[in-house]
Amino acid sequence: MKTPLLSSVRKGLCCAILVLTLILSCSFTTLGSVVERDDGLIISQLDARTTKNHYEYVTMVLKTGYGHEPQDKQGLNSLTNELVYLLLRTSCALEVNYYPFAEYTVFTFVVWPDDFTLFCAELDGLIRLDTLLLYDLCNELINLHLHTAETLSNQGQSILYELLYGPEHPYLNKFKPDYTKLSINEVNNWFRAIYKPNNLIISTTAKLPADFLKRPTGREMKQKVLVAAIPPGYTDGPAQRFLASDAPLSTVFLAFPAPQPQEAEFFTGRIVQKYLHHQLWLSLRQDLGYCYDLQVNYSYLNEPTAPTITIAFQVLPENTEPALDAVFRVLEKLETTKLTPEEIQSYREQEEKAQQRNYEVPGFLSIMDALGVQLDLAWATDYEQYCANLKLVSADGISSFAQTYFPKWRLSVVGPVPAGRNKPLP
């Protein structure tokens, strides 16, 4: 963004140091102004204070995700948005990214300021299209999907989700697309149905043109887009399932339900996530040498209605059973032993450091701004608010969290079945 302040930065190193000192010493709070237009388009303009560099950042949230795909048309939303994404790659944006989530679809753009008006015109033109007249490209995408091998990791996750939500839950749509049932006609009908101003949220660091998405178009753009509500429930746990495989490594997923990002307990979940990641890393990797990488993920942005915390790792098949024993020991310890204030502070500080870094990245702020509007999150772009919420996390809260959620675990293993675990659960 070309502000007078930024111009002064370029004049000399002394000025640059002064300005950077001022930036670093001030709050990282981002003030955004959110406006809902008459046509339902929600526009959030990010305050320029946190985006002091040469680019404009735009995030577009389409309020339809793969979880909203019609029955027997799984893959439709993803295929449509893949096509849109490929078309947007030809725009003047310097960078285009696409995130297919269950409850919405996110596109992010980095744009050179001089090109911002042109980019808005390109985005406007694409959204107002009557049809995506790219039959060959659509067929290419369908063929690409039909000839892509399913990974073991995907199989393991599919089993995990079935255990978590039941086989018919819309979150499972991503595991069962049938591309033989999809075509460019289906894609065009879906595109016409969901690409309307009232189904979009746009976060931008520069002002959108006044006529953005307002010019005449060949199709109906005002009718309210209705998306089916995502069922919030989980199936009963605990549960486990094993898929036999000859792979040289076993792939393990262990997950349990977790609070929604709007709930007060969410921040306890973040500290628990941090704790589990650290403790499991120390145990399974550093002490036992079983894993190279171990992840603990919290799906609060991907699946905000029914999120989970998932532990994922790969081990040599002969180490699957002792590795699982180690995981359950860590879970049990947190259920039965309270963390000390020093331990909580240590994990909180780690989380604050990690998030401070994120909150300084304009691209991160842009996504969080748009999703903050969609999910109604006050802390989405407010680092101080995020940290203030973390400070409320207590030892009792963590124990209660562990006792509430851990017993509902689900386990999915792709690899040889560990003998000690292949028995009915209580």
Add this chain to the structure above:
Amino acid sequence: MRTLRKLATCLLLILVALSGLTVYGREDAFTEQTFANGVTFVYRQLPAAKTVSARIVVPVGFLHEPQDYLEISHLVEHLVFRGNGTGALSDSPDLMDKEGNYYNAFTTLNRTEYILESTADNLLPAFSFLLDLILEPAFAPADVEKEKKIVTVEKALCDTPGNLFLTYLNHLTQNQLTSKIQAIDRQHVLAFHRQHYTVDQLTVIITGNFDAAEIAAHLAALPKPENAAAPKPPLGPPAPIEADLVLEDYLPGTEYRLLFGFNLGAIEGKDQAIAKILPSILLFESRQYDYVTNRPLDYDCYLFKLGTDFYLIFGYNDVREEYTPEMKKWHERNINRYYKYLKAKDFSKFLKAVSTSLQKELKLMEASPGILSEYCSQLRFEPTTITAGELKIIKALSAKDLKNFVEKYLEGQSYHQLVIKAIKREERD
């Protein structure tokens, strides 16, 4: 027609973007200093950046490992993160310290790179700490054994069943990538570290908002090694593959994987520039579908350099059909089609798209110290990186240049063919 043109342009740009394995740009935008102790310092200051990215490059990788202790360079990289007795960086799953500095590392064929992401205020202590770990690690015996296990798992992950590229590289290098990590003990690690981790062999790359004079003073003050580093032994001649190499492995979801490898030799000048852009052109061409056989023409294409020679390889995964003599002929026909295509088509629009893509990459790079330092490292250590000079050559290429290249290096030349067929579960049982 407008739609067709739009489609063609769209496909063109998409494929340019998808083929982004190479980086392009200006190598003169960095300042370079070499100190009396032998350390090379390459940097670029970005005063508007909030972060700093530092890379410490040790020029030893898989190709320099002794035959009896293969994988030792990778093991040393892991052990450096176990620390020098006062705390292990790898105890944090994020590889982050208390000040919020991030660390990482990787080992490749010709080097080991240690990476630090920091801020102007934190850089010097964090950089000094990382340098100390690299030059003076503890190599505690218990850590050596633990990291051997971890590296074994990492190796299994990289060797995803049927990893064509690594299998091919392993054959070319006469099994240089076959791990012998279990034979390695602490004494081997110490000896290897003494030989390769000396101050005079280091290259330090830093980009972002930082005080270059301060870092330069720190580097210049490092003690000069008593003896100059011994030159690395030259890589032996590549192993010939006389006939097709057909292997079997567990390939989940895939029937077979196939690789064609062309040894282009020690090409230079314009031919080298063509070789570097060829993967992008071939990726562009290969994303098509054969509606007669109902098979995709999705060949991955890479260029790499081993010793003095450049190799162009094509890889293919088939998830539906088994590998048969008919299939072999089909693939060979496809390769021959490429020759004709390269000789006949005008790529001027494609090359324009490449330059557009380059301009975008360069603009973005200016804002990210991390990407810029990676780019600088690739310019120096990855021989397949397209330089600014080569980009000029590429922009000026004519159809005749490509035709000559095909006739000289591809058409009628012999090539390696490697096939990995899936072992079926029932066959194993």
